[in-house]
Amino acid sequence: MNQQSQRFLNNLASIHTHSRYCDGHGEIYEYVEAAIAAGLSAFGASGHAPLPFPCEYAMPLTSVDAYCADVRLLAAHYADRLPVLLGLELDYLPGLSEFYEREFLLRHFDYYVASVHYVGELGTEPWAYDESDMAFRREVKRRHGGDARPVVENYFQRVLQMVDELKSWPVPIVIGHLDRIALWNRNDCYFPTNDDWYLGIVDEVLTAISRTPLIIELNTSGWSKPAEVSNPGLAILTRCAAKQIPTIVSADAHRPANVAANYRRAVQLLKQAGYREIVVPGKGAWSTRPLLGE
Template identity: 30%
Template structure:
C-alpha cells in the first residue's frame, strides 16, 4: 500500500450517530479517493438521549460492523475505530472507565455542550444566528462568560485525558467572532488561546485541523491564525474532515495541508500499523 498525499481521515460520522450513510459507504468513498488510512469516530453516548449521539445499546453493533469492514477491506486500506467523546461533566467525559474499557484504536475529545445558570444543558454547536440567540437568552448576552465557560470545559477535558485527538479545538471562534467582530484580536482572547494550547502541548495530544466548515464558512478549527502557535509549541497536527456524508470526506484537505505548510509544518500525524506516526506533509494538486 503506497502512502502518499496524506490521504487519511480519523473524524467521521455514520448512521450510528448523526452521519448520513452507513460505515461501508464511507469506506468505499475513501478507497475511490485513494485514502490509505481511515477511522470512524461516532459521537459517544451521553447520559441522556440526543438526535446526534449513539446509544449504549448500539455499541456492540458499531464495533461488530467495524470488525466486519476491517476484515473485508484488509490489504486495501487501514481502518480504525474510535469515538468522539464529549466532556459533559466529571461523570461523563473521555476519561471515565466505561469509555476506556472499550476496544477502541483512538478517541477524540470534544466539547459541544455548556450548562446555563439553571443547570440545563445547552448545545452551543449551532449556526451563528442560533448562537447569538442562545447567548442572549441563556447567558444574558454575556459573550465573554460563554467563551470562558467553553474553554474552562476544554481545559478540564485536557487535564483529565482519555483521548488522543483534540476535536475542532476552537470551534467557538467562528460564532463568537460573528457575535462580536474583532474578538480574536482582543488580548484577553489571545491569552486564553495561549493557555489552552500550552495545556495541550504539555499533555502531548494531537490537534486536528477540522475542515468541515471550510467550504461553507471558509474557516478551519482551529483557526488558521493559530497554526504558527501550534508549531512553536511542538503540537502535532492532522487533517480531518469531520464528515457526515461520504462524498465530503476529502473536503478542504488540500487547503488545510497548504495552510499548515505555509505556517512551517513539514509533517502531519497519521495512523499506520496501529501507531501514530509523523508523516511528511505532501501536497499534490
C-alpha cells in the first residue's frame, strides 16, 4: 500500500462486517488481515444477532460465546497493530427489548449496529423486506394492494422506535443502512423519494437521531445491489450533515475482500454531502477526526 492510499484511509474503519458465524463468508481473522492490508484505523465484527425465532441469516444463540471468544482473542493478538472490536448487528423488532438486554447488553459488547430488517404491523407476522425484489413486490401487493407507502412508513416508524429504545445504551450505537427500505426502489419504481410525505418522515427520523448520541453509517454495500445507491443516498446524507449527525463509513462486508469496498467513493459522497469529520472507533469512547481524502 503506498503512502497516499495509507493517508486516504487512515481515518476510516470497517465495523459492519459479517463472517461465517452468521451469513458471511470467511473467518474473522481474515477480515482483520484484510483491514490491516487496506490501511484501516479499526476493525469490528458485527455478526447478525440471534433472534428469538428461526432466522436464516442470524447467528444461533449457541454460537454467541464462541463468537465473542474468537473476537476477544483476535483483539489481544492484534493489539499493537489494529483495534479489533466486538460488536453485533441487532435486528430491531418492537417488544424484544428484554431479550436484547438479557442476551446482549449484559455481555458487554464494544458497540452495536442497530438495524431494521423486518417490517409488518404489530400483531401480524413480521416480514423481511430485503429478501428479494420479487418477495417485496409480492408482500406489498398482498398486504397493501401494491402501495409501498404504508410499508415505508412502517419501516421508519420502527427506526424511530429503535432510536428511542437504544439511545440510552451506554455503548456506541451505529444505525445500520438508514434508508434500506429503498433497496428495490430503483428509479423510484415503488415510491417517490422526493415527495413531501417521504421527506417529512425522513426528517422526523433525522431530527430524533440528532438529539441522541447515535451514529449513522454510510453503508457502501448498496452500490453493489440492484438500486446501485449507498445507504443512505446523497439527499438524506446531506440532511444528516446539516443536522450534524455523526457518521462513519462501513462496508457491510460479507467477505474479507470487501472489508473496504467502495470506500473512496464513500469519502467523496460524504464531502459532497457537507461532512468534514468522521467517527473513528476505538476501545471505550469513539472519537471524531477530520475526514481525509481527495
